[in-house]
Amino acid sequence: MSELEALRAFAKEIFDDYWLEGPDLDCAELQELGVKHGILKHKLMERPCGGSDCCTCLSENGPAFFPDCCYRKTSIIGYPEPFSDPAAKGEPQ
Numbered sequence: 781m782s783e784l785e786a787l788r789a790f791a792k793e794i795f796d797d798y799w800l801e802g803p804d805l806d807c808a809e810l811q812e813l814g815v816k817h818g819i820l821k822h823k824l825m826e827r828p829c830g831g832s833d834c835c836t837c838l839s840e841n842g843p844a845f846f847p848d849c850c851y852r853k854t855s856i857i858g859y860p861e862p863f864s865d866p867a868a869k870g871e872p873q
C-alpha cells in the first residue's frame with residue numbers, strides 16, 4: 781500500500797465513522813487508527829525514550845507508568861521513520 785493509499789484509508793475511516801453522526805474520536809481511538817493505517821508506530825519501552833515532539837512517552841502517563849507503549853509519527857506524515865535506531869534510549873534490552 782502506498783503512502784497516499786494509507787492516508788486515504790486513514791482519512792476515510794475517520795470521516796466515515798466519526799464525522800456527523802459518529803461518536804467523539806478520543807486520543808486512544810486516534811492512536812489505534814493511526815497504527816492501523818501506518819500513520820503511527822508503537823513499541824513497548826522500559827522507560828520514557830526522551831519525549832520528542834513526535835513521541836508520546838512524556839505526554840501521556842509519565843515515567844511512573846512504564847513499561848508502556850511509545851507512539852511515534854511515521855514517515856508517511858513527514859517524520860523520520862521511528863524505532864530505526866536500536867540504541868535509542870528506553871528500548872528493552
Ligand SMILES: [Zn+2]
Binds near residue numbers: 828831850
Ligand atoms: Zn517515546
